[in-house]
Amino acid sequence: YVSLEFAQMFRRFGSQVTVVEKSPRLIGREDEDVSAAILSILENEGITVHLGAGDIGFARQGSDIAVTFTAGKAPAVGSHVLLAVGRTPNTDDLGLDKAGVELDKRGFIVVDDQLRTSVPGIWAMGDCNGKGAFTHTSYNDYEIVAANLLDSDPRRVSDRIEAYALYTDPPLGRCGMTEAAVRKSGRRALVGQRPMTRVGRAVEKGETQGFMKILADADTNEILGCSVLGPGGDEAIHCVLDLMYAKAPISTLARAMHIHPNVSELLPTIAQELKPLA
Incomplete structure (x- = not known):
């Protein structure tokens, strides 16, 4: 999502932009008709899109960077490369192991439906709990914790409807x-x-x-x-x-x-x- 937003932004700044996507279509969590429409919108602005790209690699080419992918395809060459490969929670230096707070295998803090951690009295809000990674979900996390702690209102993460x-x-x-x-x-x-x-x-x-x-x-x-x-x-x-x-x-x-x-x-x-x- 961020990569497509940046691709369109830099295209409108005047840059030549190429999107190299490993999946067979863009934004694979969406329906196929949505993916196809987004692809059309980007291509109509002159953005080159390569789907189903395999064996992606990077190499210096003079002062530029060449992005190689899928044998037989010409590399995409440019001055800058934006890698959009997901997020890693910034929890490794918080000392959570010393407090006994449980993390999952990706490093997110494990919470229940009311955002309690594995340690009584410790709650986790925002991107660190892996429950949304949006500003609006992070703020809603705060509302859930505040409601439970201060208002005796048992609000839950499962009450919210996915929206973005x-x-x-x-x-x-x-x-x-x-x-x-x-x-x-x-x-x-x-x-x-x-x-x-x-x-x-x-x-x-x-x-x-x-x-x-x-x-x-x-x-x-x-x-x-x-x-x-x-x-x-x-x-x-x-x-x-x-x-x-x-x-x-x-x-x-x-x-x-x-x-x-x-x-x-x-x-x-x-x-x-x-x-x-x-």
Whole structure:
């Protein structure tokens, strides 16, 4: 995610940018249609993307760096290389072993659903506990710990719904389950989708790349998840996220009147046109 944000940023600064990805598609945790749309957005800006790259290596080439990958492919040569290979928690110098605080095999502090560690009286919040690695999840960690310690309010990590954004332009806003996760769950589901080319606000702005998609349970009408890739997608997603927290059925969204002209005004329309997930 960070690598794609930086790729687009430096391309807009005027740099020639090449993305070398080991996986067969970008942002593999997302649905395939989202990955394909992000790929199209980046390529439309002149970013070169190599997918399914194997045997990645690095070598000096004069004052530049050559990135080699997959036998027979020409190396990508540039002045700088950004490696986006995940995160390692910065817990190795905290003396946690002396306090008896348990770590997992990756170095994250092991916590329960209320963020207690293995030692009574010690709690772990933020990136060190491996429960989110976002600013918003870290702040929510604080709220959970404060509620339990100070307010006798048993808030839990499991109460929150997964939500995050990819800050490319246009951004991707995501909450709840992906289509792939819904299929894997085996439940009967409904899905609705609308391209940004059919969203008036997006057309007005001349930013019609992307789409919106909503998933709901066919038996209970529970909203399962949503993806909004398009202008204001990181904001519009909260229309669905808040309804999920309220445990409102999809019919609540379908009957809502949103303000025109706005990207989110098409979310009720999508909710009215759901079809069985094939």
